[in-house]
Amino acid sequence: MESVEEAVVSELKKQLQDEDLNPEQKINLLNNGINKALNVAAVQTDSSVLTRVKSQLYHTGVLSQCVRALSLDPIRLRGNWTGAAATLAQLTSSCCVGVDPGKHSKAFHRLFLPSVIDSLLSLASQLMRRVESSSLFRKVMDSVSWLLRAHTQLTTQVLSSVHYERIQMCDDATVSLLCVQLWIQTCTASRDFLSRLSDDSVLLLLNEAVGQLAVSSDSVVGRASVRLILLMANQLQLRLQPLLLSFRGLDNLLDKDWRGQGFDQEVDQLIALIQSDRGTMSPSQVRLDTSQSFP
Known part of the structure; x- marks a missing residue:
């Protein structure tokens, strides 16, 4: 006999x-159905229920339907589709973390x-x-971040994606900031x-x-x-040094273009790190205030 949450997924598939x-x-149906299934699972005392629901959503092809819906050309969509699509992106990303693909793990x-x-x-x-x-846009980028935390191997794909390159080329400072914040x-x-x-x-991320x-x-x-670079130095330590030195002239760029912008302490810290091959500073000396936030 099907459990309540399994019945919800089966009905959604139907x-x-x-x-x-x-x-x-279809997008609205997916949003409502997946949200209902996750909510039913979330109130269960058995924490494994949520994993089972996510796995069922994958194995029944519901998550594949999500991908197809998110990939639709906007020309085919009418009305206020953006909000519903962003919600579906968030739900899809969430369902891809904590799922058990079983024998289909490779696929x-x-x-x-x-x-x-x-x-x-x-x-x-x-x-964008x-x-x-x-x-x-922020909501969707947060969904990308959520997925990357659990599936690190996707990082190279993101950084080399045609879609991400298009986002990077946007001259809107808000978009650029959201990319770095990701x-x-x-x-x-x-x-x-x-x-x-x-x-x-790592080199792609530095780039x-x-x-x-x-x-x-x-x-x-x-x-x-x-x-971001200081954070990378703090976590990667000496591993970052040879990669960072491949960006010749970065210390001069920082000194010329970014002093006097209100964060000279961080600029000085990064310049010292770049020049540490001359004994100025080691990556272990990097101290990053992670309480800082950017609007």
């Missing part, structure tokens, strides 16, 4: 088979999760262009996140921060970028 559903109706990690990340970034790039959707939040929330990255992925320092003139973006 409803999704209705071929007369338009894209907006889950190698095929399904990359498709989830791609759909989230695709949606984020669409929301809408002035009224800045809070929804990595600050991920690194701060998961202390072993950086240590699980390959050197190539993100240094790139912002090179092209942005916004002091908040600059400070966040400096903070």
Whole structure:
């Protein structure tokens, strides 16, 4: 006999088979059904129930339906679809953490999760262009961060994604700041996140921060970028040093463009770190105030 939460998922799967559903109706159905299933599981005393529900959502193909819905061309969507899509992104990301794919583990990690990340970034790039959707853009980027904390292997895909590159190229300081904050939040929330990255992925992440320092003139973006590099140095210690030195002239850039912007202490700290091969400073001396927040 099915449990209450299993019955909810089964009913959702059945409803999704209705071929007369338009894209907006399908997104709303997914939001309502998944939310109901998760809420039913959350009130159970057995903590394993939530894992079972998430696993059932994956095995029944409901989460695959989420990915397809999130990947739809906005031209096919009508009305106020952005809020519902951002909510679905959040639910999908949540369901991909703490799921047991069982014998389908290889397909889950190698095929399904990359498709989830791609759909989230695709949606984020669409929301980025809408002035009224800045809070929804943040919501989707937070969903990406949540997924990265649990599945570090997706980092390289994010940083090399065409959708993410499109987001990076946006000249809106708010968007640039949210990109940097994505990595600050991920690194701060998961202390072993950086240590699980390959050197190539760390280099891509450094390139993100240094790139912002090179092209942005916004002091908040600059400070966040400096903070990200210092955070990386604090967590990776000596491993970061040779990678950081590959960005020739970074210390001069910091000295010339970022002094007098209100965070000279952090700028001086990063310059000293870059020049530490001359005995100025070691990564272990980096002290980062993680209580600082950026608007």
